[in-house]
Amino acid sequence: MFARPAVRALSHSRQFSSSAARQTKVAVLGAGGGIGQPLSLLLKTNHLVTSLSLYDIRGAPGVAADISHIDTASEVHGYPADKLDHALEGAQIVVIPAGVPRKPGMTRDDLFNTNASIVRDLAAAVARVSPEACVLVISNPVNSTVPIVSAVLEKAGVYDPKKVFGVTTLDVVRAARFLGGVTGTSPNDTRVTVIGGHSGATIVPLLSQTPYGKGVTGEAYVSLVHRIQFGGDEVVQAKGGAGSATLSMAYAGARFTDAVLRGLNGEKGVVTPTFVKSPLFADQGVDFFSTNVELGRNGVEKIHPIGPISAEEEKLLAACLPDLKKNIEKGKKFMSQ
Numbered sequence: 001m002f003a004r005p006a007v008r009a010l011s012h013s014r015q016f017s018s019s020a021a022r023q024t025k026v027a028v029l030g031a032g033g034g035i036g037q038p039l040s041l042l043l044k045t046n047h048l049v050t051s052l053s054l055y056d057i058r059g060a061p062g063v064a065a066d067i068s069h070i071d072t073a074s075e076v077h078g079y080p081a082d083k084l085d086h087a088l089e090g091a092q093i094v095v096i097p098a099g100v101p102r103k104p105g106m107t108r109d110d111l112f113n114t115n116a117s118i119v120r121d122l123a124a125a126v127a128r129v130s131p132e133a134c135v136l137v138i139s140n141p142v143n144s145t146v147p148i149v150s151a152v153l154e155k156a157g158v159y160d161p162k163k164v165f166g167v168t169t170l171d172v173v174r175a176a177r178f179l180g181g182v183t184g185t186s187p188n189d190t191r192v193t194v195i196g197g198h199s200g201a202t203i204v205p206l207l208s209q210t211p212y213g214k215g216v217t218g219e220a221y222v223s224l225v226h227r228i229q230f231g232g233d234e235v236v237q238a239k240g241g242a243g244s245a246t247l248s249m250a251y252a253g254a255r256f257t258d259a260v261l262r263g264l265n266g267e268k269g270v271v272t273p274t275f276v277k278s279p280l281f282a283d284q285g286v287d288f289f290s291t292n293v294e295l296g297r298n299g300v301e302k303i304h305p306i307g308p309i310s311a312e313e314e315k316l317l318a319a320c321l322p323d324l325k326k327n328i329e330k331g332k333k334f335m336s337q
């Protein structure tokens with residue numbers, strides 16, 4: 001589906017014969033929503049998906065009927081509110097964009113009270129029905145919902161930290177686009193590794209690690225970093241109360257799902273940032289963190305170190321860690337109550 005690799009590290013051919021690709025069922029929970037619909041559409045065009053299972057408390061059968069007419073080989077089924085378990089049967093990948101989006105003036109953390117329980121209940125169903133699936137969490141606040149999903153699976157005795165991912169790809173997409181805008185180059189030449197978490201100061205773009213990013217300094221650097229960290233707010237403001245990023249997120253979610261699919265299919269060198277259980281800053285109480293991760297047949301194959309960073313990025317990282325720690329602890333506390 002995507003002509004370009006997910007990150008610049010993916011440079012080799014990714015062609016598969018249909019016989020080489022395994023059968024992969026992908027379930028989308030929240031498929032009737034602003035993200036869920038275009039994400040499901042993009043997944044229907046992905047030839048690594050053999051079966052697409054669309055679930056929502058509202059509207060999923062209609063979305064499924066519509067998408068099922070697209071002339072790619074995958075089967076599409078839609079499931080109403082009371083058929084969650086059916087939707088999850090046999091799923092190898094579960095993507096979760098279910099939950100409420102922000103309105104102007106809200107932080108992602110303001111969504112916690114509503115989305116924490118939605119994600120918890122969906123994760124409980126995953127634990128019960130498809131415990132071996134890779135779970136890709138889009139619902140905000142990602143910094144807290146990923147620890148919640150992990151804790152639910154852990155409580156059920158089926159937690160595999162290699163298979164739970166917070167989707168931070170939109171930050172990577174924005175960083176490439178915004179840097180390309182500043183330097184006047186194609187985003188294909190301005191891929192940026194973005195580490196940390198997915199909200200404000202927890203989003204840390206490593207511009208110094210790219211040839212074009214290194215050249216952005218002074219005020220231009222400060223405003224570029226701010227735009228990457230607060231790109232979500234731009235969309236929330238522009239939509240004026242009608243929600244947050246849906247189309248760019250669907251693109252980002254489909255791209256990350258494609259990366260996971262390619263890893264499961266045995267493709268080597270699939271590397272992209274994602275928010276996972278990570279040892280990198282665990283000694284500082286931050287045991288979930290996004291860095292470049294190599295994806296493989298079992299999910300996370302290898303967590304890459306952050307690599308050399310500039311003095312400015314050291315400061316961004318120092319600001320990120322306390323906020324991220326609070327967000328992670330909030331998710332864990334919710335699950336321990």
Ligand SMILES: NC(=O)c1ccc[n+]([C@@H]2O[C@H](COP(=O)([O-])OP(=O)(O)OC[C@H]3O[C@@H](n4cnc5c(N)ncnc54)[C@H](O)[C@@H]3O)[C@@H](O)[C@H]2O)c1
Pocket residue numbers: 029030031032033034035036055056057058097098099100101102111115118122137138139140141142167168169170171198243244245246249
């Ligand atoms: N990770 C990211 O980068 C990123 C980017 C954009 C948005 N988001 C988040 O994604 C979430 C969804 O955003 P949206 O714009 O699609 O919202 P939306 O309101 O348009 O859609 C959400 C959908 O979830 C469904 N839903 C609610 N509870 C459910 C449940 N228990 N089971 C199944 N479905 C349920 C709703 O019926 C709705 O169709 C929000 O939390 C938003 O903040 C994350």
Ligand SMILES: O=C(O)C[C@H](O)C(=O)O
Pocket residue numbers: 101102108140170231232233235236244245
């Ligand atoms: O900004 C939001 O609330 C949605 C999403 O997290 C984004 O980054 O666009």
